[in-house]
Amino acid sequence: QKEVEQNSGPLSVPEGAIASLNCTYSDRVSQSFFWYRQYSGKSPELIMSIYSNGDKEDGRFTAQLNKASQYVSLLIRDSQPSDSATYLCAVYGSNYKLTFGKGTLLTVNP
Amino acid sequence: EAGVTQFPSHSVIEKGQTVTLRCDPISGHDNLYWYRRVMGKEIKFLLHFVKESKQDESGMPNNRFLAERTGGTYSTLKVQPAELEDSGVYFCASSRLAGGLAGELFFGEGSRLTVL
Numbered sequence: 001q002k003e004v005e006q007n008s009g010p011l012s013v014p015e016g017a018i019a020s021l022n023c024t025y026s027d028r029v030s031q032s033f034f035w036y037r038q039y040s041g042k043s044p045e046l047i048m049s050i051y052s053n054g055d056k057e058d059g060r061f062t063a064q065l066n067k068a069s070q071y072v073s074l075l076i077r078d079s080q081p082s083d084s085a086t087y088l089c090a091v092y093g094s095n096y097k098l099t100f101g102k103g104t105l106l107t108v109n110p
Numbered sequence: 111e112a113g114v115t116q117f118p119s120h121s122v123i124e125k126g127q128t129v130t131l132r133c134d135p136i137s138g139h140d141n142l143y144w145y146r147r148v149m150g151k152e153i154k155f156l157l158h159f160v161k162e163s164k165q166d167e168s169g170m171p172n173n174r175f176l177a178e179r180t181g182g183t184y185s186t187l188k189v190q191p192a193e194l195e196d197s198g199v200y201f202c203a204s205s206r207l208a209g210g211l212a213g214e215l216f217f218g219e220g221s222r223l224t225v226l
Binding site (some may be wrong): 004032033034036041042043044045046049088090091092096097098099100101102103 | 168
């Protein structure tokens with residue numbers, strides 16, 4: 001089992017829709033969870049961090065964490081073409097390292 | 111505030127040659143990380159500096175890779191001799207924070223290494 005798993009996509013949504021990105025992780029002791037956005041050829045950029053169970057909202061982005069299910073998700077409301085990018089789920093685990101998933105490619109169609 | 115800068119952005123070398131990648135972290139960031147993304151795979155941890163000390167180098171693939179951070183400022187990652195499987199994008203990241211907040215990293219745009 002991979003340490004951090006994401007659907008590679010591509011995930012395609014129409015402009016204005018909700019994009020839902022999912023991630024599961026294997027290290028039960030993990031405490032910190034992050035979503036990075038990476039445009040093609042650019043650096044990964046932190047967009048959300050979440051440390052406790054439940055939802056965390058920041059503008060159009062909502063991160064959801066369920067430690068019992070070892071599941072973290074990112075919802076993007078009112079998706080815009082500028083949201084088209086690869087979204088990387090990252091988990092800071094008991095090995096004191098940040099472990100990344102392969103990323104999900106999101107395409108928002110005008 | 112300047113971000114994390116990496117040089118070169120792209121390097122093409124022959125198998126057996128040497129390449130040195132450089133990273134300038136954000137000023138004041140004691141924590142500096144190197145990661146690598148091989149095509150089709152996830153971004154993988156290579157090593158972590160705290161100031162000039164190697165905190166964790168468990169992700170370094172083998173002894174052909176040497177990282178340094180003299181004076182606790184910029185860092186270099188040397189690959190000598192390069193092999194075909196070393197091709198990939200090498201990312202540098204920095205952070206002021208440690209512990210559980212250590213996942214809040216600022217990344218450079220990466221150095222793409224192609225070994226022929």
